[in-house]
Amino acid sequence: MTEAADLDLPVFDYSAPDLVGEVYHRRLAETAAKGWLAQGPFSYVVLDREAGEFFLRSRAMAFPGREIAELFAVPDGRLREHIDANIINQNGERHRRLRALIGPAFTPRAANRARPAMRAFLDELWKPGATSCDFVPEIARPYPALTIAAVLGAPKQDVPRLHEWAHWVQRQFDIRALSEDLPLVEKAAAEMHEYVADLLAVRxxxxxxxxxxxxxxxxxxxxxxxxxxxxxxxxxxxxxxxDTTQAQLSHALNLFAGHPDQWALLAAEPGLVGRAVDEVLRFEPITPFTARICVEPVEHRGVRFPAGAIVAVCAERANREEGEEFDITAEREHRPLTFGAGVHYCLGANLARAELEEALTFLAPRMPGLAVDGPVRFGGVEGIYGIESLPLTWSPSPLGS
Structure with missing residues (x-):
């Protein structure tokens, strides 16, 4: 058995500022060609599906939210409380208890009840007669915030605040934000906590x-x-x-703009939308690296990882084992690792899928000839891998008027 620390591993720096777009994919592919494991700035990086599934499903692994908070000296306060209480940081009986209590609120049937509201929001955001936009601020950003507000029962006028708070609170998983913007993350957590407590009192x-x-x-x-x-x-x-759905929808439109035949096919055959969402999730996961920490020594493929070792499971490499081509007609053997795996599989996956399906069904027939109309500005890959600006253009359509 070889100790992980004794391995001569290739280095993969997931905090590199230029690690976006095709540079990010190329660098990952080059690193994965050298083996299934690499060394990152704070963790080992797992680069294939079988090993990724092993670490995500192992009961000897946990999400290292508290350890990350310690590493970046997050002080006592609402953010620290939220990190401690976050369901992804719960394990064992407490985690099973919470999932049992709230699981019925996140079933496919529960998500489907929100679909009419999703369609109404898309119709509200759409500008008849338009043939260009910056997709992120005009559609991708407000759409999921409106949906979450409706699902929760929050007033519609609060949506801009909810989006701003969510944007910063979600940065608790972003090592660059914890290094550079911790006061903003803390402020958002405190304000959001007070808002939710008041809203629950009303309900x-x-x-x-x-x-x-x-x-x-x-x-x-x-x-x-x-x-x-x-x-x-x-x-x-x-x-x-x-932020997650905003990012995934933005990547979806960027992908389809680069694959016009696939976009035209989806417009002609809307029944493909479920498979199209799966392919978007597979090909461009907005959670490229999912961290886990060893709560006890773990052995895999003849390598021993000590207790306290952190691994980052790379969903991008795991997902692309089934193909480097974007194809909404392809039948894939495995479910994407974009929502994770095991007991911490994303609780909101059904709602996110419904939002993406409704958006693509609505947009495909209204945006024929979809193309990128300027530089795409990507966010970093350390936390949620998003797009900050996506200028698009398309041809007029009877449905778009």
Whole structure:
């Protein structure tokens, strides 16, 4: 058995400032060609699917949120409380309890109930007669924020604040933001906590048909969520359900703009939308690296990782083992690792899929001849890999008028 620290591993710097777009994909492919494991700035990097699945599913692994907070000296306060309470940082019985209580609120059926609202928001954001836009600020950014507000039962006028808070709170997973913008992340966490607590107090007094009321009423064999647990779960939904969908939808349109035959096919055959969403998730995952920490020594493929070692599972390389071509008609053997795997598989995956399906179904027939109309500005890959600006152009369409 070889100790991981004794291996002569290739180096992959996932914090490099130029690691975006095709440079990012090329560098990952070159590193993966040297083996399944690399050395990153703070962790080992796992570069194939089988090993990635192993580490994501192993009960000897946990999400290192608290360790990251220690590493970047996150002080006591609302952000530290949120990190401690985040469901991804829970394990064992506490994690099973929370999933059992809130699971019914995140089923495919629950997500489907929100589809009419999604369609209404897309119709509201669409500008009839337009043939160009910067897709990120005009559609990708407001759409998931409007959807999450509707699902939660938050007032529509609060959507800009929710988006701003979610943007910063989600940066708790971004090592660059924790290094450079920690006060902004802390401020957003404190303001968001106060807002959600007030909103839950209103719903406790006057329940409605929304997620807030569902969480307050959640019960499993006599067990109930505490008010503080409800607050943190709502923070999880807001923080994890806005920037992520915004990023994935932006990458979807960028991909389709680069593959016009696929876009035309989707417009002609909207029944392909489920497979199209799967292909977008596979080909350009917005969670390129998912961290796990060894809570005890772990052995895999003749390598021993000590307790405390952190690994970053690379969804991009794992997903692309099934092909380097973007093809919405292809039948893939495995589910993408974009939403993770194992007990911490993304709780909001069904809602995110529904949002992406509705958006692509709406947009494909209204944006024929889709093309990129200027420089695309990418975000970094350390946390959520997003797009900050995506100028698009398209031809007039009867549906778009």
């Amino acid at each position: 406790r007094a006057a329940p409605e048909d929304d997620l807030l009321s569902t969480l307050l009423a959640a019960e499993d064999e006599g067990d109930r969520l505490t008010l503080e647990e409800c607050v943190h779960l709502v923070l999880n939904v807001m923080g994890g359900g806005i």
